[in-house]
Amino acid sequence: MVLFDKQGIKVFACQLPDDTPRRGPGRALAERAAIKRLLREAFPGDRAITIGHHPSGAPFLTREDDRLWATPLPSISVSHCSRMAAIAIAPAHTRIGIDCESGDRMDTLQRTAHKFLSPEQTEAWGEYPATLWAWCVKEAAYKAAGQPGLALAWIPLPLEIPLGAPTPDSVIEISGNSYNVMQVDTLDLPAVLMLVSG
Numbered sequence: 532m533v534l535f536d537k538q539g540i541k542v543f544a545c546q547l548p549d550d551t552p553r554r555g556p557g558r559a560l561a562e563r564a565a566i567k568r569l570l571r572e573a574f575p576g577d578r579a580i581t582i583g584h585h586p587s588g589a590p591f592l593t594r595e596d597d598r599l600w601a602t603p604l605p606s607i608s609v610s611h612c613s614r615m616a617a618i619a620i621a622p623a624h625t626r627i628g629i630d631c632e633s634g635d636r637m638d639t640l641q642r643t644a645h646k647f648l649s650p651e652q653t654e655a656w657g658e659y660p661a662t663l664w665a666w667c668v669k670e671a672a673y674k675a676a677g678q679p680g681l682a683l684a685w686i687p688l689p690l691e692i693p694l695g696a697p698t699p700d701s702v703i704e705i706s707g708n709s710y711n712v713m714q715v716d717t718l719d720l721p722a723v724l725m726l727v728s729g
Contacts, residue, residue: 545617546721590608607627709729
């Protein structure tokens, strides 16, 4: 389903089946099937568009057929967690990242917060559920920045994380580039979803 459609950016998401395994080949198969379904929703009637991956692992849209594409293909970001899968589609060359996370990672995030939060960020973001939000923002920002090796602790966090539209207090800067941060309303899907675009 479409969760977000503003300024040329669309976010599609779906819930993974309740019987989806937590790990292993069955998990990977369910995630791939969900992303493929979302891709078909984003590009109805065009089965030639698929997802390729750069050497860094970052996804990009490609075409399986030999037709010439008059304009560059849109930018894409992909995320999945234990309960859902999501893709964000944006105009070509837009720096975009999404990350979804369900609340079942609370213990893991609390234990590892020192690895992705700076000491200053730990004061404001070190308690759950703020830790979950911080993790999602940093993961989405990492994807949008596209800088392999960028340490998560170096990624700034915004003063606020608005729902559905950026504000002046939701802008962060990474390596001289500005990014808008916002939360996407997941409606009845059981996860937090953050969108970062620049």
